[in-house]
Amino acid sequence: MGRRWIFFFLFNVLYWAAESCIVPYLGPYYESRNLGGVQIGLLGGAMAVATIISSFVLNFLADSSGRPKLVLLCCSAGLIGMAALIRVSGIFSAIFVSAFFFYFLKAPLASISDKLILDSIHKTPELYSWFRLGGSLGYAIGSLAIGMIIAWHGILAVFPVFMAVMLICLTTILPMPIVTRKEGACQRPKQHDYVAVLRHKRFPFIYGTLALWGLAEAALSFYTLHLQKQGFDSRRIGLLLSITMFGEVVGFLLTVKLLKKKVPEKTIILSFICQLIRSSSLALMFPFPILILCQFIGGFSLPMIWASTTYLAHEAFPVRMGNVAQGFKVIAYYGLAQLIGAPFCGVLYQYISSSSVFWMVTSVCIFYITGYGLSQAFRR
DSSP states (O other): OGGGGHHHHHHHHHHHHHHHHHHHHHHHHHHHTTOOHHHHHHHHHHHHHHHHHHHHHHHHHHHHHSOHHHHHHHHHHHHHHHHHHHHHOOSHHHHHHHHHHHHHHHHHHHHHHHHHHHHHTTTOGGGHHHHHHHHHHHHHHHHHHHHHHHHHHOGGGHHHHHHHHHHHHHTTTTTOOOOOOSTTTTOOOOHHHHHHHHHOTTHHHHHHHHHHHHHHHGGGGGHHHHHHHTTOOHHHHHHHHHHHHHHHHHHHHHHHHHHHTTOHHHHHHHHHHHHHHHHHHHHHTOOHHHHHHHHHHHTTHHHHHHHHHHHHHHHHSOGGGHHHHHHHHHIIIIIIHHHHHHHHHHHHHHHTOHHHHHHHHHHHHHHHHHHHHHHHHHHO
């Protein structure tokens, strides 16, 4: 792979920096266009449907064509155009269609880049976290920057900033190395491969866990709105997002050490505990210094669960199904769970309170931790 590994790292830095500039602020943007909580929830549901379809279609295309970098490049370029359409759309139906295709093109980016990275380090998959560390750094820097930019120029500034960062991100894709593994290198996925993935004994644990996690993460569509309702300005919101991302940096470093010890299941449980700390602090709205600490600890959660399930999927499924196996993660995490979670959170937000959204997350975390503990007790 040589020194070209740096392009994987740079892609993660720039892609996640771009995401930090737009995704957390789509909720406030929709609200600025006079959309209600239920409509915002429906847009989250559209994201889920787009993610499910895209993760099947575009990840299969990346596997079957043998040209994952071309798919990655086209989707990244298309995101820029879709962001522009969301910006100029004036009515709910136009925003809905634009947002649908925005998430359709966005869905496979992480899974395809994950597959390219894992093929390059297939003998030491635990090093994956070092590459995704760039994503946390990019998100932290982007969150700080966009918070200040919004304070100066308003919510509409998120669109040109996102498009500019994604344009730079495009330049990191073509130089990415492709390492072809001998095992299954010349094979294409067949219909029975999909059946084998679905029947695999690890399938329920890997993807069921991510589905529950996605149900909790659906609340993040209302993260910025919740904080705004508590009287936080864009600078303080940006600071909290950045603190969370710096927590992710630490989380990735911890995850590298944990996965070297081959304990992905225990790492997943730790991720739910960290998420529990984060969500309960938002539901109860602790004093700001304690809230900062809880958001920092909560930042550990995503790298722990994402790296652990990536590791498990990579170890469990055949090489020729790599993009599809990683794509199933996106379906479970962003798709099926948020198809239910986002509209449900929208109802909670509009008809009960913004805090109730994060009580839901807290309940999901307690349910999973308790269920895992009981299952281990019965095994003994």
